Amino acid sequence: xxxxxxxxxxxxxxxxxxxxxxxxxxxxxxxxxxxxxxxxxxxxxxxxxxxxxxxxxxxxxxxxxxxxxxxxxxxxxxxxxxxxxxxxxxxxxxxxxxxxxxxxxxxxxxxxxxxxxxxxxxxxxxxxxxxxxxxxxxxxxxxxxxxxxxxxxxxxxxxxxxxxxxxxxxxxxxxxxxxxxxxxxxxxxxxxxxxxxxxxxxxxxxxxxxxxxxxxxxxxxxxxxxxxxxxxxxxxxxxxxxxxxxxxxxxxxxxxxxxxxxxxxxxxxxxxxxxxxx
Amino acid sequence: xxxxxxxxxxxxxxxxxxxxxxxxxxxxxxxxxxxxxxxxxxxxxxxxxxxxxxxxxxxxxxxxxxxxxxxxxxxxxxxxxxxxxxxxxxxxxxxxxxxxxxxxxxxxxxxxxxxxxxxxxxxxxxxx
Numbered sequence: 001x002x003x004x005x006x007x008x009x010x011x012x013x014x015x016x017x018x019x020x021x022x023x024x025x026x027x028x029x030x031x032x033x034x035x036x037x038x039x040x041x042x043x044x045x046x047x048x049x050x051x052x053x054x055x056x057x058x059x060x061x062x063x064x065x066x067x068x069x070x071x072x073x074x075x076x077x078x079x080x081x082x083x084x085x086x087x088x089x090x091x092x093x094x095x096x097x098x099x100x101x102x103x104x105x106x107x108x109x110x111x112x113x114x115x116x117x118x119x120x121x122x123x124x125x126x127x128x129x130x131x132x133x134x135x136x137x138x139x140x141x142x143x144x145x146x147x148x149x150x151x152x153x154x155x156x157x158x159x160x161x162x163x164x165x166x167x168x169x170x171x172x173x174x175x176x177x178x179x180x181x182x183x184x185x186x187x188x189x190x191x192x193x194x195x196x197x198x199x200x201x202x203x204x205x206x207x208x209x210x211x212x213x214x215x216x217x218x219x220x221x222x223x224x225x226x227x228x229x230x231x232x233x234x235x236x237x238x239x240x241x242x243x244x245x246x247x248x249x250x251x252x253x254x255x256x257x258x259x260x261x262x263x264x265x266x267x268x269x270x271x272x273x274x275x276x277x278x
Numbered sequence: 279x280x281x282x283x284x285x286x287x288x289x290x291x292x293x294x295x296x297x298x299x300x301x302x303x304x305x306x307x308x309x310x311x312x313x314x315x316x317x318x319x320x321x322x323x324x325x326x327x328x329x330x331x332x333x334x335x336x337x338x339x340x341x342x343x344x345x346x347x348x349x350x351x352x353x354x355x356x357x358x359x360x361x362x363x364x365x366x367x368x369x370x371x372x373x374x375x376x377x378x379x380x381x382x383x384x385x386x387x388x389x390x391x392x393x394x395x396x397x398x399x400x401x402x403x404x405x406x
Contacts, residue, residue, distance in 0.1 A: 004317055006324040036327075043330035056363055057305075060298045060370075070288065078374060079389050085396040092400075138385065207298070207367035208393065214364045215401040218357075219339065221332035225356035226325055229313040232363070236306055 003226065010040060011230035018058060018238025023245065024255045028054040028235050029177035029210075030114050033107060034265040038272070042227065044100055044107075048176030049222035052214040054235040055178040059206040061239065071200040073193065075140050076155060080165045081208050084183075087169020088212035095174045096220070104273030107175050111266035115259035117181045129192060132156040144197050153194050161191040173213035178206040290377040294370055301366030308359030316352025340401075368397045 017031040029051035036047040095103065135141060135155035143150040164186035168179035183202035187193045193201070217223055336342035337357050346354020371394050378386040 001324050003319070003322055003324050007313075007317060040327070042327040045330050046327050053360055053363060056367060057302055060302045060363075060366055070291065072291075074287065074291065074294075074374070075386060078371075078386055078393065081371075081393045082389060082396075085393050085400075089396065089400055139383070208371060208397070211364045211367040212397055212400045214360075215397070218360065218364070219402075221334075221338045223357075223360060224325070224327070224333060225312065225337065225353040225360070226316065227327060228360055229309055229316065229356045232309055232360070233306060233313070236302070 007226070007230045010036075010227065011234040013039065014054070014231045014234025015238040015241075018054070018235035018240075019242040019245075020238075020254070020258055021058065021235075022062070022239035022242030024118065024258045028058045028239075029175070030111060030262070032231060032235070033176055034111070034262075034269055036227075036231075037104070038265060038268055044104055045222050046224050046227055048095075048103075049214075049217040049224070050228045050231045051176035052172075052210045052217060053223065053228050053232050055172075055176070055210040056207050056214060057232050057236050058239045059178055059180075059203055059210070061236065062203050062243075071144050071196050072204045073140065073142050073155075073197055073201050074204070075138065075142070076187070076191070076193070077201050077205045079138060079140070079158075080161060080186075081205055083162045083165035084169035084172070084179075084205060084209040085212045087166040087171075088173035088209050089169075089216070090166075091170035091173025091175075092213045092216040093173075094170075098174075101273040101276055103175065105270050108266040108268075108270035108273065110171060110175060110177065111262055111269065114181045115262040115266065117185070118255055119259045128154060129156060130154060132158070134158045142197075144194055151194075153197070154192070156192045157190040161186045164190055169209050169212070172206075172209045173216075176213070176217075178210060180206055286381060290374075290380075294373060294377075297370055297373060298366060301362065301369060305359045305363035305366065308362055309356050310359075312347075312352050312355025312357075312359055314352075315350065315355060318352070364401065368394070368401065371397060 013035050014032065017035055018028065021028050021031055032051040032054050033044065033047045036042040036050065037044050131141065131154050135158055138158065140155040140158070141153065143152045164182065168182035168186065171177060171182060172179045180202050183205060184198045187198035187201060188195055214223070336346055337353060340361065343354055343357045343361060347358040371390060375387055375390045375394060378390055
C-alpha cells in the first residue's frame with residue numbers, strides 16, 4: 001500500500017469516527033485509538049499521540065459553540081484545569097514507563113466504562129443545596145439559560161471535584177483520551193452542577209487537558225505527521241458533519257449501537273493486551 | 279454575581295469562542311497544505327506503523343519543525359500545523375489571564391497563570 005492509499009483509508013476511518021463521535025458524544029480519542037490499533041495495526045504509542053491531536057481539534061471546535069451559548073462555567077473550568085493539567089503531566093510521565101500491553105488493557109477498561117456511561121445517561125436530579133463556602137469564595141456560582149430565563153445554581157463539592165479532575169487528567173495523559181466522561185461525572189455528581197453545564201464545561205476543559213499531554217508526546221516523538229494529517233482532518237470534517245445532522249438524528253438508538261460496538265472493541269483491546277499482541 | 283460581571287463574562291466568552299475556532303481553522307489549513315506537499319510523493323510505500331520507532335529529532339522540537347516548514351517539507355509543515363493546534367487551547371488560557379485581569383479578579387488571574395505555566399512547561403517537553 002502506498003502513502004496515498006493509506007492516507008485515504010485512515011482519513012475515511014477518522015471521518016466516520018468524528019461523525020459518530022459528535023453524534024453520540026463518545027468523543028474522538030476513545031474511537032481513534034482502537035480504530036488505529038485494531039483495524040490498521042498501528043502501534044498504540046503512535047495511536048495515542050494522534051488521538052490526543054484529534055481530541056484537541058474536535059473539542060476546541062465544539063467548545064467554541066458551547067461557550068457562546070452561555071452554558072459553560074468558565075471559573076469552574078479554570079480552577080479545575082489546575083488539577084487536570086497536573087494530572088495530564090503525571091499521566092504522560094507514567095505512560096513512558098508502562099508496558100504497552102498494560103496501556104492497552106487500561107484503555108479497554110476505560111472504553112467499557114465510557115460505553116456504559118453513555119447508555120446510562122442518568123443525570124443527577126438537580127436539587128439546590130444552597131451555597132457552599134469554598135465555592136462562594138471561589139465565585140463559582142452562576143446561571144445558565146433556560147426557556148424561562150436565566151436559572152441560577154450553586155456549586156458544591158469542590159475538593160472532591162478537584163481530586164476527580166486530577167484522575168481525569170491522568171487518564172488523558174496516559175491513554176490519549178479527553179476523559180469527558182469522568183469530567184462530567186465529577187461535575188454532575190460531586191459538584192452538583194446542572195447536567196448541561198457539566199457537559200459543556202467538560203467540553204471546554206478537554207482541549208486544555210489534551211494540549212498538556214500532546215506537547216509532551218510530540219516532543220517524545222510519538223506524533224507522526226503522516227498519520228496525524230489524515231486523522232486530524234478526517235475527524236474535524238466528520239464532527240462538523242455530525243453537528244449538522246445532530247438535530248435530526250435518532251441519537252438514542254445511535255448511542256446504543258455505538259456503545260455496543262465500543263464494548264466489543266474494548267474486549268478485543270483487553271484481549272490483545274493480555275495475550276501480548278499489542 | 280452582578281449583571282455587569284455577567285455581561286463582560288458574555289463578551290469574553292464570545293471572544294474565547296472565536297479564538298478557538300480561528301486557531302483550529304488555521305491549524306487545519308497548515309496541516310492540509312503540509313499534507314498536499316507530503317502526498318506529492320504518494321508513490322512511496324507507506325511507513326510501517328506497526329513497529330514503533332519514534333520521530334526523528336527535527337520533527338520533535340519547535341526549532342526543528344520551523345526549520346523543516348521553512349524548507350517547505352510536507353512532514354515539517356504538518357507538525358507545524360499540529361503545533362498551532364496544540365497552541366490554540368494554550369492561547370485560550372493566556373487570553374483568560376487578561377480577561378480576569380480586566381475583571382479585576384486576582385484569584386483567577388493566579389489560577390490561570392498556574393495552568394498557563396504548566397502548559398508552557400509541557401510544550402517545552404516536560405521532563406520526559
